[in-house]
Amino acid sequence: MSLVVVGSVGLDDIQTPLGSVQSALGGSAVYASMAARNFTTPHIIGVVGSDFPSQHIQMLNSHGINLEGFQVKEGSTFRWSGKYEDLNHAISLLTDLGVFGEFDPLIPQNCLCCRSLLLGNIHPALQLKVLQQINSYHFVGCDTMNYWITGEKHLLAEVLKKVDIIFMNEAEVKQFTGQKDIFGAAEDLLKLGAKIIVVKRGEYGAVAIGEDFYFFAPAYPVRKVIDPTGAGDCFAGGFMGYLATQDQLCRQTVKNAVLYGTVMAAINVSAFSIKNLIGIDRELVDANYNQLLSWI
Amino acid sequence: MSLVVVGSVGLDDIQTPLGSVQSALGGSAVYASMAARNFTTPHIIGVVGSDFPSQHIQMLNSHGINLEGFQVKEGSTFRWSGKYEDLNHAISLLTDLGVFGEFDPLIPQNCLCCRSLLLGNIHPALQLKVLQQINSYHFVGCDTMNYWITGEKHLLAEVLKKVDIIFMNEAEVKQFTGQKDIFGAAEDLLKLGAKIIVVKRGEYGAVAIGEDFYFFAPAYPVRKVIDPTGAGDCFAGGFMGYLATQDQLCRQTVKNAVLYGTVMAAINVSAFSIKNLIGIDRELVDANYNQLLSWI
Numbered sequence: 001m002s003l004v005v006v007g008s009v010g011l012d013d014i015q016t017p018l019g020s021v022q023s024a025l026g027g028s029a030v031y032a033s034m035a036a037r038n039f040t041t042p043h044i045i046g047v048v049g050s051d052f053p054s055q056h057i058q059m060l061n062s063h064g065i066n067l068e069g070f071q072v073k074e075g076s077t078f079r080w081s082g083k084y085e086d087l088n089h090a091i092s093l094l095t096d097l098g099v100f101g102e103f104d105p106l107i108p109q110n111c112l113c114c115r116s117l118l119l120g121n122i123h124p125a126l127q128l129k130v131l132q133q134i135n136s137y138h139f140v141g142c143d144t145m146n147y148w149i150t151g152e153k154h155l156l157a158e159v160l161k162k163v164d165i166i167f168m169n170e171a172e173v174k175q176f177t178g179q180k181d182i183f184g185a186a187e188d189l190l191k192l193g194a195k196i197i198v199v200k201r202g203e204y205g206a207v208a209i210g211e212d213f214y215f216f217a218p219a220y221p222v223r224k225v226i227d228p229t230g231a232g233d234c235f236a237g238g239f240m241g242y243l244a245t246q247d248q249l250c251r252q253t254v255k256n257a258v259l260y261g262t263v264m265a266a267i268n269v270s271a272f273s274i275k276n277l278i279g280i281d282r283e284l285v286d287a288n289y290n291q292l293l294s295w296i
Numbered sequence: 297m298s299l300v301v302v303g304s305v306g307l308d309d310i311q312t313p314l315g316s317v318q319s320a321l322g323g324s325a326v327y328a329s330m331a332a333r334n335f336t337t338p339h340i341i342g343v344v345g346s347d348f349p350s351q352h353i354q355m356l357n358s359h360g361i362n363l364e365g366f367q368v369k370e371g372s373t374f375r376w377s378g379k380y381e382d383l384n385h386a387i388s389l390l391t392d393l394g395v396f397g398e399f400d401p402l403i404p405q406n407c408l409c410c411r412s413l414l415l416g417n418i419h420p421a422l423q424l425k426v427l428q429q430i431n432s433y434h435f436v437g438c439d440t441m442n443y444w445i446t447g448e449k450h451l452l453a454e455v456l457k458k459v460d461i462i463f464m465n466e467a468e469v470k471q472f473t474g475q476k477d478i479f480g481a482a483e484d485l486l487k488l489g490a491k492i493i494v495v496k497r498g499e500y501g502a503v504a505i506g507e508d509f510y511f512f513a514p515a516y517p518v519r520k521v522i523d524p525t526g527a528g529d530c531f532a533g534g535f536m537g538y539l540a541t542q543d544q545l546c547r548q549t550v551k552n553a554v555l556y557g558t559v560m561a562a563i564n565v566s567a568f569s570i571k572n573l574i575g576i577d578r579e580l581v582d583a584n585y586n587q588l589l590s591w592i
Contacts, residue, residue, distance in 0.1 A: 183517050204500035205512070214591040216501070216514030221479050295510040296592050 002041040003244040004111050005032045005237065006130050007120020008100055009046040010078035014272065016087065016227050024273035025056050027078065028120035028143065031230030033065045034277035035264035036241030038285045043111050045069035049077040049099045059278065068108045073099040087225045088202060107133045116244040118236055119163065121145050124155035131162050139249065141165035141240045143232065149176050161193045164249065167236050169200040182207065195249055198239065198258065200232060208258050213251045217258045220266035220292050227272045231265040234277070238264030263288040298337040299540040300407050301329045301533065302426050303416020304396055305342040306374035310568065312383065314522050320569035321352050323374065324416035324439065327526030329361045330573035331560035332537030334581045339407050341365035345373040345395045355574065364404045371395040383521045384498060403429045412540040414532055415459065417441050420451035427458050435545065437461035437536045439528065445472050457489045460545065463532050465496040478503065491545055494535065494554065496528060504554050509547045513554045516562035516588050523568045527561040530573070534560030559584040
């Protein structure tokens, strides 16, 4: 029932119209794991520098996140600084990779038989390297971004051929396939071999597209978005975390996974950094899930 | 079980990326009635000039649309010419009101006890004039557009206070209320007295917002949009046509009405003018409704 999450772990400076934080815990693997832990045991595969505050390690541990694949290297932790003038677009002000620039994702022996794998948004070459280490995962999901579609499309295509679920936003599926609509784009992506394409549409929700079904989910209405950072990671983490507890990739399972991903993203964007993901439990998540279900 | 539809009847020249038509039958009352006829008997209250082709009258009649409130006046029929460079925005090239400029909507005696009323997108003063003639309608819906919000906001507010259902798109609810999100905007509109606000979001579907519920509907995926003209009118016509057959404005009824409106809009945009609304029947509409229902 466990989930391996490969991705970045970092410290973020974030400005939004509603405030700012400095050196806040972030990174795709952190957001995804903090969302997934409500469903299963996440194992973070990531790297930080020797400057990484120990209280973050303690917090992750105390929230049931397995850190056997968490590397601490001499040097500085990945840092990102960004601001949002409107809440739909992040403007990167600074990206300092630090030890993440030499990240070598190694899956610990006891994770080689984990249930599921989420390849967070990292270089496709690293995603491929992870895929080469595993052989018997039940479900593999992959996140990515426009940067890799532009710069590493061929490598990314190699990754996408080997995964079950692809997470992309509308612009990304169109950019990757050259199609004008998401349905045509999803058909092309399904032909690569993936079983489910999840197209994220921001405030308009998400669409999961399989070989023989669609599922349209609304976004959870958040009246006051504080910080959108990590929304996509929390979506993927909630989706894959729920999926790790399931046997079949059928429409009903995918529907639930999309709704849980949606709920986790909404909880996350209602506060800075991962603040809202701390201390919550499955009961609260399920209450929001049932609320969302009542609106469709 | 009948529905009175007040609105424009016109002849349209339309160019889209996929072709063009000249002097095609159009107008909000025509689109809405051709959608509503699948559920109930629509009565068009409208006006055309003496140049209006008689075959259109025959077509409307043969499709079960009551024309007792259909006025034919000396002069020219309302003409609109527009083009779409992308399919989300119409560019008006010409608007010639003709006899529609003097439209005086009179509800025939036998329509004063019709079940429901759809106030199509016309001058709010005319919408008010219609409302003054009726007294016992079960459900009243109102469509409008940014033009009236900009130019006749006070009059439009008078209309909105007297109706049950308001149809607006996202930009319109925000413009009318000054709110930044559709949920805050809908709260303001509900305070005016309406029971349901239907916020149309184009390719992202629609949200119906009541005092104590939301319903989020996706758009019906149309792989090849040929002509978006009349999509909003068909949505409102399908919604109000279905509603005219129902007793209660509860969540389940509103959900069905939104889905039927969505289906009618999708059928309409798959061909020029009203071409796809001709000759279809409830069986086809219900098949599409069930398909849409299976995707949420």
